Amino acid sequence: MPQMFRRGRFWIQLGVVVALMAFGGLLINNITVNLIRTGLGLDFGWLWRPAGFALAETALPYAPTDSYAWALVIGWMNSLKVILVGLLLATMLGVAAGAARSSRNRLLRSLSGGYVALIRQVPLLLQLLFWYFVAFLGLPDTPVGGLIHVSNQGIRLLGLNLSVEFCSVLTGLVVFTGASIAEIVRGGINAVSRGQWEAFRSLGLSEGLGLRRIVLPQALPAILPALTSQYLNLAKNSTLAIAVGYADLYAVSDTTITQTGRAIEGFLLLLLSFLLLNLVISGGMALMNRAVLGRLQRSR
Amino acid sequence: MSRPISCRLIGAVGGLIGLLSGCATLGDGTGSRLDLVQERGELFCGVSGKIPGFSFLSPDGRYAGLDVDLCKAMAAAFVGDSSKVQYRPLTAPERFTALRSGEIDLLSRNTTHTLSRDAAGGNGLSFAPTVFHDGQGLMVSVGSGVRSMADLSGKAICVGSGTTTEQNLNDAFAAQGLPYTPIKYQDLNQVVGGYLQGRCAAMTSDRSQLASARSGFKDPQEHVILADRLSKEPLAPAVVGGDQRMADATNWVVYALIEAEERGITQANLDDVLEQAVADPSQAALRRFLGVDGGLGAKLGLPDDFVVQVIRATGNYGEIYNRHLGPGSAVTIPRGPNRLGGEGGLMIAPPFT
Numbered sequence: 001m002p003q004m005f006r007r008g009r010f011w012i013q014l015g016v017v018v019a020l021m022a023f024g025g026l027l028i029n030n031i032t033v034n035l036i037r038t039g040l041g042l043d044f045g046w047l048w049r050p051a052g053f054a055l056a057e058t059a060l061p062y063a064p065t066d067s068y069a070w071a072l073v074i075g076w077m078n079s080l081k082v083i084l085v086g087l088l089l090a091t092m093l094g095v096a097a098g099a100a101r102s103s104r105n106r107l108l109r110s111l112s113g114g115y116v117a118l119i120r121q122v123p124l125l126l127q128l129l130f131w132y133f134v135a136f137l138g139l140p141d142t143p144v145g146g147l148i149h150v151s152n153q154g155i156r157l158l159g160l161n162l163s164v165e166f167c168s169v170l171t172g173l174v175v176f177t178g179a180s181i182a183e184i185v186r187g188g189i190n191a192v193s194r195g196q197w198e199a200f201r202s203l204g205l206s207e208g209l210g211l212r213r214i215v216l217p218q219a220l221p222a223i224l225p226a227l228t229s230q231y232l233n234l235a236k237n238s239t240l241a242i243a244v245g246y247a248d249l250y251a252v253s254d255t256t257i258t259q260t261g262r263a264i265e266g267f268l269l270l271l272l273s274f275l276l277l278n279l280v281i282s283g284g285m286a287l288m289n290r291a292v293l294g295r296l297q298r299s300r
Numbered sequence: 301m302s303r304p305i306s307c308r309l310i311g312a313v314g315g316l317i318g319l320l321s322g323c324a325t326l327g328d329g330t331g332s333r334l335d336l337v338q339e340r341g342e343l344f345c346g347v348s349g350k351i352p353g354f355s356f357l358s359p360d361g362r363y364a365g366l367d368v369d370l371c372k373a374m375a376a377a378f379v380g381d382s383s384k385v386q387y388r389p390l391t392a393p394e395r396f397t398a399l400r401s402g403e404i405d406l407l408s409r410n411t412t413h414t415l416s417r418d419a420a421g422g423n424g425l426s427f428a429p430t431v432f433h434d435g436q437g438l439m440v441s442v443g444s445g446v447r448s449m450a451d452l453s454g455k456a457i458c459v460g461s462g463t464t465t466e467q468n469l470n471d472a473f474a475a476q477g478l479p480y481t482p483i484k485y486q487d488l489n490q491v492v493g494g495y496l497q498g499r500c501a502a503m504t505s506d507r508s509q510l511a512s513a514r515s516g517f518k519d520p521q522e523h524v525i526l527a528d529r530l531s532k533e534p535l536a537p538a539v540v541g542g543d544q545r546m547a548d549a550t551n552w553v554v555y556a557l558i559e560a561e562e563r564g565i566t567q568a569n570l571d572d573v574l575e576q577a578v579a580d581p582s583q584a585a586l587r588r589f590l591g592v593d594g595g596l597g598a599k600l601g602l603p604d605d606f607v608v609q610v611i612r613a614t615g616n617y618g619e620i621y622n623r624h625l626g627p628g629s630a631v632t633i634p635r636g637p638n639r640l641g642g643e644g645g646l647m648i649a650p651p652f653t
Contacts, residue, residue, distance in 0.1 A: 053466055055482070056456070056481045064470055133497060137494070164499065244485075245485050254461050255461060255466055258467075259464075259467055
């Protein structure tokens, strides 16, 4: 007999479920009643009307005569662009910084420690404003070789045009999230018994090779679950992009809501988009976690 | 003694409703707000307090600006003393509630006159005549060589979010078929930052706000506001709707400021003009305007010489404008549409007869 059906507990759990459902129902009822009272039913018809505003960055062709729906898709792709590149770079930076903290090299160790300490003390919004207004907008107009051109209008990299807004959001998110990932990686590495280090050293393996082949693979099960929440944080923090003028999904939704007055619908769409994205990230990480655990068990 | 709880609840709710309706009837009694102000001997005036040139704390710790001078002119007309004003700094979301709840008598706070704010089904206000014709504009640096909107074709423009600013920008550029890149920030400070750092060729906002922002720049004379107007924003004082005496008194104080400028009556020459009017019975219109005869003030519930009081306190409209927004002031905005009707502007006063 499963525990749930023991009488006392069963009724308590049922009570909690009923209470939660009642609370949810109350919220939905509230929204519906208020919408009816103000004469605003939920209506998504505005999505197909022309948006009427221009966007600075578009991954696909877009004109102000296109629909609000398409404008939101463009904003969504801008968000996705910065989130995906951000996840990749933040992981690389975080793993490097985390590994550096376990290094025998004192300089590497203190550089990494200083980076983590500094970045974790300063709010992300301030950091974004710093990267944008001080670092990137302060860039002098300089061609670096023939293939790279840096200016405060953007960075041209081998035919790839990156706006200063994109660069600032990306740098801010990567540096900020990288610091948290570094701590997670350090924790994971510390969880691997010292014996493993001594073993590979006594076999004559180099520090780098030992770290990559012996220590990190064993640290992964401790790292991955915590890494997931950092990935989710990076995705959610990307909505701060509006502070530095990057046309992400939140910025586009903001304009859309102002122009249509459809705040509830706009926020619902925003909510769903992020829920979906974060479910994909969580799901992907869960799969990776299972694969890593499986491999670890097979190798034992 | 225990009544069912529902009974007690109904009693409590009933009491509350009674209390609230009691409060509501206090506001719309038979008396005008004007009587209340005159009895109190003081005017409660809602201002922004944060916009240089319109209402801003001056170095001596007093409010100064065009909106503030309107409060002073009203106080001079209503209670005969322009110093009898209590200023209430209000944020944009607070302002209408403050007026409706009776916390202030008059709202003089960069408020755009629109249908929804005027209508009984909307905010239910009564707007006085426009005291400043604002409109969305574009600011560029002198060195950029940009002289008109057309020169901004294909350039980046810094804009703030959350208002109709972005939409007006697009409408104006789309109407002329000009492409542009909007760099959209969350608030005006970031817009200014992006513009000053050279991210955008121009920044856009209401022209009064552009001028205010420019007054804080290191080198204000290096930036110009283009003549192109992207939207119309007539700013006007407002009082609670449905109170004709208060609305009329407010309206005709504004008109008096404009009429005085039309007639060339200033703070400096007021006494001479008044002396002439008293001495010369053939100056009928002037005598009516200054309240020497005609009894116009009494019709409004004001002293007959209210115009004299107003001009003595603040000077005419042109003097107020030049004091706070004229060439010598910290916030310089060319008069443009705010010139008198006879000089190509929009400021006119109906006859004082």
